[in-house]
Amino acid sequence: MSEKVTIYDIAEKLNITAATVSRALNNNPKIKEATRELVIKTAAAMNYKQNKLALALKSGRSNNIGVIVPRIDSNFFASVIRGIEEELYPHGYQVIICQTHESIKRENENLHTLVDAQVDGIMMSVTGISDENDSAFRNVLEKNVPLIFFDRSKHIDGVSSVTINDFKGGYLATKHLIDEGCRNIAHFSGDQSLDIFKNRFLGYKQALLDNGLSFNEEYVIFTKSSVEAGKDAVDKLLQLQTPPDAIFSSSDFAALGAIQELKERNISIPSEFCVAGFSNEPFTKFMELSITSVDQSPLEMGRMSARVFLEQVDKTDTIKIEKKVVLAPELHIRKSSTRTNF
Amino acid sequence: MSEKVTIYDIAEKLNITAATVSRALNNNPKIKEATRELVIKTAAAMNYKQNKLALALKSGRSNNIGVIVPRIDSNFFASVIRGIEEELYPHGYQVIICQTHESIKRENENLHTLVDAQVDGIMMSVTGISDENDSAFRNVLEKNVPLIFFDRSKHIDGVSSVTINDFKGGYLATKHLIDEGCRNIAHFSGDQSLDIFKNRFLGYKQALLDNGLSFNEEYVIFTKSSVEAGKDAVDKLLQLQTPPDAIFSSSDFAALGAIQELKERNISIPSEFCVAGFSNEPFTKFMELSITSVDQSPLEMGRMSARVFLEQVDKTDTIKIEKKVVLAPELHIRKSSTRTNF
DNA sequence: TACTTTCGTGTAATCGATTACATAAAACTT
């Protein structure tokens, strides 16, 4: 195994100083052409590789940007990341990804890891809002690392975000269920400290009120975003005196679980019961009983986040612009909620 | 914004040297208890954060390990990563993830990024075998960064790998289709430079021969792992003089595409046509017409890879053990290939 | 020819932490 080659090794071999080597390799115009060529040729011959760590220590920049998401095995997050990569790649940035598994402790650690690795920016979808992780966020801001939230955001002065209009998404889905004739519409929501869930919930509520339906506290279930959780939630709902005849779920996974449980109980969809989800995960389209869902244009969200980051980086410490980009949700109506043929 | 605080700042404030501060913070036993306490208290008060980059430059270690996969939006890779994280997390390692999007150029860049970031190890599933990326791999080995392959591996002396017995997986799936009465079994394969596809192919072939069926070149389609590709492949197969009556696909996504295309053509599954996939992606189970698939125990694969890494790290440059772990595949038989009721 | 620019390179500080070695002060021997 060849040992690590540094500019000092090259300098020694050529009887010049490391400074000259450094300048030659960086195409400093002050260097004589002959010297530059010689250095470059020698560096190649010795298999020299620049130590990026030393460079990062000196320059304070790494050309890496970090992305933190709750988890990567959802098409939504994977697609956002894809969008970020597409946009940032031509600018010479590498993207490194961390997942929190919905744990705030992990989120803290991820934030520290990325800051420690001296990434040039962090784009993230927060796992939860809590005092616990405040210091980690403060650390990011104090170190002046550009931070951008996408989808699940946190209110911090001066921090930009790219989200969708979740209120509208919730409203659209619920309105659609009402239009299909559902009258007792339940809702699966999530952690209320997160705006996305709160706003989808509010949109749901507003749609009910706007259409003369009363809001029933019992119909709202706070659940995790998983198939199992969806099953359990249906189980609870069906024990009510007046069970619902539809569900608007803030999660496609929970919606899928709900459908599975309903089928098991021989409740037919969509004639007896309608279901709509959120995120437009690919499987919602694949199922024979395809699932109605709200699309969040994740690719666009990722690209947009990256663009906001790039703008921010250019305007270094001149003015801090806080940009709030809000994308429009799009309802994809499918079999799970279509009574009238189309 | 508070400026960056270094050990020199702390030293200055306390009228001692940075060396003492460093030792106090690292619990060096030579430091007087009073001094240690004072330093620690002052550091906290000044909001000191250790610069991990400087530490990494000095020590050559970062406590980060890198994972490179073709893509993250498949349950298989996401689960392997999950397994790696579970195993490595208690040992104080952070995991950073890069995806290649099946591009060898990206793979190169990812390898360099991780080595440059001085990760303590790289665990990866290779995107392709080509001369193009040889230098990137050589770079990793020359820098003595532990490298471990999982699932898709490359033959490099001294490099450990964790894979499944793909031959057996292919054999099991094909044998099952034969047992269900299929006689003209097609196969979707992938890049033949990758062992996983080659071996699944070989397993498929062997199962045919062992059961008195002849191998038909026309029945083998080399396709990407996507729903679209699966559809196109079925289109080709159905144009043959004797179209097949079953498909063993090396990819669940292509299998799904195949099923969709077959349904569109009103070919009923499983009575007229059977399908089996590979990877046991969650959707194979969720579908009303659930899909038979070969499970690769991704969680176990990830954990095992991490364990192999840990062993390797401990035995620093003493002996290089090349470990080849091969896990057993498990066939999950579902509706897409079950003619006999069970 | 004497003086000023320009050119090409060297010197040394810097980024922030760790650590082998040196050393002064304190504690212990006898």
Next chain:
DNA sequence: AAGTTTTATGTAATCGATTACACGAAAGTA
């Protein structure tokens, strides 16, 4: 009290690269 050991801390090199400043040599100017 003189010598030895221990303790706590300081000094300075190191990791690998960049860069402001310095300086001798070559080229240009009058």
